[in-house]
Structure formats: C-alpha cells, structure tokens
Amino acid sequence: MNTRKNRAGSLVIGLAATGFAAIGLAAPAAAAEPPQQAVAHADLDGDGTPETVTLTMIGDGTQQLTADVGGRQIQATMPGDDFAGAxxxxxTDLNADGRAELxxxxxxxxxxxxxxAWDYDGExxxxxxxxxxxxxxxEGGGVAARVGYTCEATPAGRALVTLGSEAxxxxxxxxxxxxARTAYTLQDGVLTPAATVPFTSVAPTDPLVSTDPAACA
Incomplete structure (x- = not known):
C-alpha cells in the first residue's frame, strides 16, 4: 500500500469537507441599512444661488428637513418611513418662478x-x-391603479397636474x-385647483394615465 498517497488523499478529502462545512456555516450577509440622510441643492429663495438641503431620519416615523438660507438655519419635521429610510x-419648480419647491x-x-411638497417663505x-x-x-399604483404627478404649461403658466385613476x-x-387629472396653480404656498379632466376606460398607453415628475424640475 502507498501510505504517502493515501495520506495525501485523506488530507484533500478532509480539507474539502472542512471547506464545505465552512460554507454551510457561513453567516448570511446582513441586510443593508436604510439610508439615514439625503442631500440636495435647491434655490429656495430665488436669488440664483442654490442652498444645501438635508433630510435626516430621526426615528419614530419622523424625518427632519434642514437648510441654511442667508446664514440662518431653518428646519422642519415631517412624517418619514423608518423602514425605507431617507x-x-x-x-422642483411647480410654478416656474425661480424659487424651488421640495x-x-x-x-x-x-x-x-x-x-x-414644501417651499420656503422665511421658514x-x-x-x-x-x-x-x-x-x-x-406615484405608482401598480396594476390596480395609475397615480402620479407632473407639470404642464398652461396659458396662466406652469401648473402642477395630479393623476388619480383605478382599473x-x-x-x-x-x-x-x-x-381624472387635476391641474393646480401655486401661489403663496397655496395650490388652487384650476381645471379637472375626467376620463373613462382609457388604455394604459393613453397619455391621460401618463405622468413625468421630471417635468416639474
């Protein structure tokens, strides 16, 4: 009997078994933590210089919006999704006046x-x-509904348009x-309904059930 050969074979088998055992016992990868902060740049006061805006999860279904405008820090708290994170x-600029909305x-x-939706008026x-x-x-709705928002040009200027529909x-x-689609005009923080367009039994490809949030940028 070739003892050296047998020992070598046993060693290979032993290492393989150890490797498989290690693979089997390996801990699953930890789930990714939801993002706790988001940052954007927006010209809140319309002076042509964007402010840095920060959104931070502070727990218990609450998040905080912070910005420095003209050397003064402003804050607001609002509902948030702890599971999804910030x-x-x-x-956006919902009325195209040069002052950003968030x-x-x-x-x-x-x-x-x-x-x-938020804007800046001193706070x-x-x-x-x-x-x-x-x-x-x-935004979304799945198969059972089509919901969303977009912006459109009207004779009175840019309007925010919301979509609500069901299959x-x-x-x-x-x-x-x-x-239906409803157009709103924005002035002094108030969104006033300007026009509503109802529709019945339209196809999923119909423009009436299509929205583009990027049109509000």
Missing part, C-alpha cells in the same frame, strides 16, 4: 410612493389647498382605467 429629495417622500408602499412651509389642507402627491377590471384584457 429617500432622495426631489427639487417634494419629500413620506411613505414607501409596495406599489405606491406618497409625498409631501419651510408645507404646500396645501385653499381650505388649509395639505396636498399629498402619489375598471384588474382581470380584464386589455386593462382600462377610469379617473
């Missing part, structure tokens, strides 16, 4: 994002409707959607 700040993600659902101010209620924006029958082929 999402990118969307810098669209902030407050909830990340399975199919839909929910946002707040951060959440945009709302004439009745004093905040206006939430949405007539999620099991139908082809799918169709029924809902």
């Amino acid at each position: 999402q990118p700040i969307r810098v 669209v902030i993600t407050k909830s990340v659902g399975a199919n839909t994002l929910t946002f707040d 951060f101010r959440r945009l709302g409707t004439p009745d004093g209620q905040p206006l939430d924006l949405y 007539d029958d999620v099991g139908a082929d082809p799918l169709t959607y029924t809902g």
Whole structure:
C-alpha cells in the first residue's frame, strides 16, 4: 500500500469537507441599512444661488428637513418611513418662478410612493389647498391603479397636474382605467385647483394615465 498517497488523499478529502462545512456555516450577509440622510441643492429663495438641503431620519416615523438660507438655519419635521429610510429629495419648480419647491417622500408602499411638497417663505412651509389642507402627491399604483404627478404649461403658466385613476377590471384584457387629472396653480404656498379632466376606460398607453415628475424640475 502507498501510505504517502493515501495520506495525501485523506488530507484533500478532509480539507474539502472542512471547506464545505465552512460554507454551510457561513453567516448570511446582513441586510443593508436604510439610508439615514439625503442631500440636495435647491434655490429656495430665488436669488440664483442654490442652498444645501438635508433630510435626516430621526426615528419614530419622523424625518427632519434642514437648510441654511442667508446664514440662518431653518428646519422642519415631517412624517418619514423608518423602514425605507431617507429617500432622495426631489427639487422642483411647480410654478416656474425661480424659487424651488421640495417634494419629500413620506411613505414607501409596495406599489405606491406618497409625498409631501414644501417651499420656503422665511421658514419651510408645507404646500396645501385653499381650505388649509395639505396636498399629498402619489406615484405608482401598480396594476390596480395609475397615480402620479407632473407639470404642464398652461396659458396662466406652469401648473402642477395630479393623476388619480383605478382599473375598471384588474382581470380584464386589455386593462382600462377610469379617473381624472387635476391641474393646480401655486401661489403663496397655496395650490388652487384650476381645471379637472375626467376620463373613462382609457388604455394604459393613453397619455391621460401618463405622468413625468421630471417635468416639474
């Protein structure tokens, strides 16, 4: 018997077994931590110089928006999604007046994002409707709905346009959607409804159920 050869073979088998055991016992990779901060640059006061804006998760479903404007720090707290973390700040100009508005993600659902919109008027101010209620924006909806926002040129200037629609029958082929698009004009932190366009049973490819948030930049 070739003892050296047998020992070598045993060593190879032993190392292989040890390697497989190590692989089997390896700890799974840790899940990535949600982002705790997002940073953007936005001209909040319309002076032509962008301010640095920071969004920070502070826990318990709350996040804080911070900026330095004219050497003075301003802050506002708002709802946030602890599980998703601080999402990118969307810098917009909803009425094309040269003063930026900020669209902030407050909830990340399975199919839909929910946002707040804020501007600067000496302090951060959440945009709302004439009745004093905040206006939430949405994006997504999945198969059962089409929701979103965009901006469009109108005779009165740029308008924020929201889309809300639901599938007539999620099991139908082809799918169709029924809902409405509403245009809002922004002035002094108030989003006033200017026009509503209802639609019925339109195809998923119809422009009426299409939105482009980048059009608000």
